[in-house]
Ligand SMILES: Nc1ncnc2c1ncn2[C@@H]1O[C@H](COP(=O)(O)OP(=O)(O)OP(=O)(O)O)[C@@H](O)[C@H]1O
């Protein structure tokens with residue numbers, strides 16, 4: 001192995017110049033040699049835009065002041081349980097990560113859990129109880145040996161499965177602290193018994209005004225959708241939707257990334273990223289990263305509009321590969337049949353309304369587009385409200401449609417249509 005590593009590192013002999021190379025060593029050190037400054041910028045770019053990871057540093061967190069203020073008020077002033085919901089990639093986990101840090105600074109005990117299909121109520125809440133020191137149990141004096149030996153509330157739970165009732169009894173004894181339980185990816189949790197137990201816990205905790213609050217987060221078009229199996233708790237919780245980012249928030253997102261990597265993005269580039277991403281930070285981050293890499297590749301000191309256009313082409317390709325053959329064929333067929341306008345209308349509506357196409361406004365064109373979407377099986381009705389609310393069967397489709405149509409427009413040199421310029 002060693003000679004191979006050495007030969008790659010010795011790029012100076014010219015033999016490897018013809019091949020693409022890794023620019024940064026796995027040890028995070030930059031490789032010496034030509035283009036070291038650009039390589040440094042590239043390494044910084046990876047930190048500046050992280051489309052595949054939630055933002056966890058406050059210094060990299062853009063906008064969201066209104067929604068964060070509402071969340072803090074709900075928790076602190078109203079002492080409510082909260083459900084945070086919104087489209088995939090809208091920034092829920094990033095928001096919760098910043099909320100966790102702010103709560104931690106305010107001396108809350110914060111317990112973050114990402115739910116999955118196999119989430120077990122007992123396992124999650126045993127872990128949570130294990131992170132709360134006995135010191136905060138009203139019946140224990142600070143000098144007791146159990147406290148000195150690092151005991152936690154989990155020590156007081158009986159063996160076997162834990163019930164919501166036992167937990168609320170235990171949490172009712174908390175004093176001198178507050179606990180924030182964050183259940184992220186709640187939409188991925190098993191919908192039956194697990195959700196019903198969470199609902200029962202929320203109810204018991206509310207009834208007894210305990211010092212434990214739960215924040216659930218997940219992908220959903222509205223609150224009812226996320227808690228559809230547990231309508232009994234709708235009165236005990238506050239639903240907060242994470243909205244699409246405004247163009248000012250997008251400016252801030254790109255600005256923070258640009259300042260971190262030291263690569264300026266000119267106004268036309270920022271405008272195009274903002275326009276394409278339609279308020280979705282995931283798309284803005286992805287395009288900014290690709291555009292930045294493109295600018296560095298052509299040794300430019302500034303990321304320009306054309307870099308974003310090139311990035312878009314790449315991202316459209318990447319997104320296409322993630323979609324099912326079924327959706328791609330349906331899209332193609334509709335485009336051949338001259339229904340591109342209907343597709344655009346549907347994707348636009350979904351992207352502006354957390355994935356939901358709502359016919360309540362009486363838009364005839366949209367209603368016709370929905371019929372087309374249903375016929376091609378790209379759309380499905382949501383819940384029981386037959387004939388009113390719809391969504392794309394495959395969640396990546398609306399963003400793909402928008403990016404593909406803007407990509408087509410850019411390639412043909414035409415001005416964007418009215419729907420696209422929104
Ligand atoms: N406020 C923000 N400032 C900067 N970047 C952000 C912000 N919010 C989200 N992002 C970017 O958008 C991407 C998606 O964010 P995040 O993972 O938080 O979304 P999500 O709603 O939790 O997604 P999912 O539904 O897939 O769980 C992240 O990669 C992050 O880089």
Ligand SMILES: [Mg+2]
Nearest residue numbers: 092093094185
């Ligand atoms: Mg998330």
